[in-house]
Amino acid sequence: MPSIHLQTEIPGPRSREISAARQQHVAPGPFHTTPIVAAHAEGAVITDVDGNRFLDFTSGIGGTNLGHRDPTVMEAIARQAEQFVHTSINVVAYEGYVRLAERLNTLLPAAAPCKTFLANSGAEAVENAVKFARVATGRQAVIAFEHGYHGRTYMAMALTAKAHPYKSGFAPFPAEVYRAAYPDFYRWPGVAGDPGPCPGGATAGCPLERCLCREAFAAFAEMARAQIGETNVAAVIIEPVAGEGGFIPAPAPFLEMLRRWCDEHGVVLIFDEVQTGFGRTGSLLACQQLGVTPDLVVMAKGLANGLPLSAVTGRAEVIDAVGVGGVGGTYCGNPLACAAALAVLDRFDDPAVLAHARHLGVRLRERLESWATRFPRIGQTRGLGPMRAIELVTDRATKTPDKAAAQAVVRYAYEHGVILMACGTHGNVLRFLIPLTLTDDQLDESLAVVEAGLASLG
Ligand SMILES: Cc1ncc(COP(=O)(O)O)c(C=O)c1O
Incomplete structure (x- = not known):
């Protein structure tokens, strides 16, 4: 069964309502990667206040490495x-x-x-x-x-x-x-x-x-x-x-x-x-x-x-x-x-926890490297173990950072059920801060969305 389930437009009506209140009452300083408002989170999945389920590729900026609500x-x-x-x-x-x-x-x-x-x-x-x-x-x-x-x-x-x-x-x-x-x-x-x-x-x-x-x-x-x-x-x-x-x-x-x-x-x-x-x-x-x-x-x-x-x-x-x-x-x-x-x-x-993290890292690296052969916007794929990223450029010869492309993929991803973040001095790097407890199926499901996001750049 897929983890991603979208039943409203993204963001949904309740998320929009709470985001409007946030705009009125909360300091604008803390950035927001997505317009989604959480209701519940478990493992690699965040369910929003409109009942939509997302796969979380950010782990709360690397805070919940073992997944949400580890028992x-x-x-x-x-x-x-x-x-x-x-x-x-x-x-x-x-x-x-x-x-x-x-x-x-x-x-x-x-x-x-x-x-x-x-x-x-x-x-x-x-x-x-x-x-x-x-x-x-x-x-x-x-x-x-x-x-x-x-x-x-x-x-x-x-x-x-x-x-x-x-x-x-x-x-x-x-x-x-x-x-x-x-x-x-x-x-x-x-x-x-x-x-x-x-x-x-x-x-x-x-x-x-x-x-x-x-x-x-x-x-x-x-x-x-x-x-x-x-x-x-x-x-x-x-x-x-x-x-x-x-x-x-x-x-x-x-x-x-x-x-x-x-x-x-x-x-x-x-x-x-x-x-x-x-x-x-x-x-x-x-x-x-x-x-x-x-x-x-x-x-x-x-x-x-x-x-x-x-x-x-x-x-x-x-x-x-x-x-x-x-x-x-x-x-x-x-x-x-x-x-x-x-x-x-x-x-x-439990050595199985780090073994699984390394296994995810290998699968992630292989997939990102295969994308690099397909998408000329990828200037470099890099990382250590499962801490992986791709750097997007307008062309490989000049290495001009393509921040707009990174932002477009982040947006495509959350609109299709994957929460993803960019990073980098030039804001042009897509980083994968996956929960280290992610299943292989969840990894494949999320990466299919990110891949479609990259393909949508044209
Ligand atoms: C390497 C590094 N050091 C320090 C910090 C700051 O941590 P905190 O946001 O908990 O203050 C961060 C946060 O992203 C970080 O990535």
Whole structure:
């Protein structure tokens, strides 16, 4: 039986009515990808207030990686709600926070011993990671990357690369933030066409005549030397796969070189795994399959499968640098969210969950690559595991971004029952943030809609 079921025009009358009220009463700032209003969600399916069923290819921007209302997570939330929902960890502690930290501390074996700080959102965790790094090193400068997205609070905004709509009008930003080129080799200077994925092997010797990882690292190191001075750098923050910036994987050899540079200069390496974490790339954290361990990892989104929770986990000596009262917040590490996150980790203890995610990633990659042979508007298909995307261009030679095409496909998709999002510095990337519990049939059903959307571009 198909998951998609549309029984009204899209948006339906109730969705239109509530959207009109939203326009009147709600700040216009939060963007809306679709005009659909949710009534119920289960697994990969969202049912709207008009009784239409959609397949969700966004997972609430990567928040519900295990699907909506995962039964194990729901049960844990219900059990915790029977006990208490809030005391504040600053006042009366609770075991869930402690046990969750204990488990997150095992995720970075190469950085052991680790400690964890919990907060509410990804941006808040990013802010705190910078605080830990600055106090631990006694330095100020933070290096972020082009295409980077780290959130909406002031430091997170400063670290974020894209001006419109994230930063425009909100200046001034915190000082001592510097930006390096991200290893985006599709758009790297002097690269014609699609260079394809990095073949790896920088440590052993890159097989390519022109090693782009080395070029990108050399550009980074020179910027740090000339513009900041290595001894002034507190932290480098990077997403292992640039998420909002366009689902661009950072090749492992580049990250290895960054790791060595941080070790050499006493700099805290922070991986922002807010979007790449919790199975999104086929491993619990992306860094686990890339073989590079950061000093601090920032997590959120899939951590509590839809409840607001974030974490900074990393080397105890860095986390311990901030004294009592230096970080925190009323709701940081809320008991319901901690219970949900412990249930999420229990779910990932079953190897079948990540195996299925990887299986979906392979099927998705094959399908997107087959589209690239058919649709000349696809400039590149890329990703890591099931975190996949296609970049749309007006023509492959000039690589001119085609944002209008991406928007048209997003619209076609929701009008035909699939909720999809674009991303990218140029807004021209279609990203697939599929629920990792999606069935093969649901994947096929959704991809047929997206394929028809691409075909409709003409
Ligand atoms: C990599 C990354 N970091 C930070 C954030 C900010 O997280 P939040 O929206 O929970 O503040 C996001 C959100 O999309 C993200 O993708």
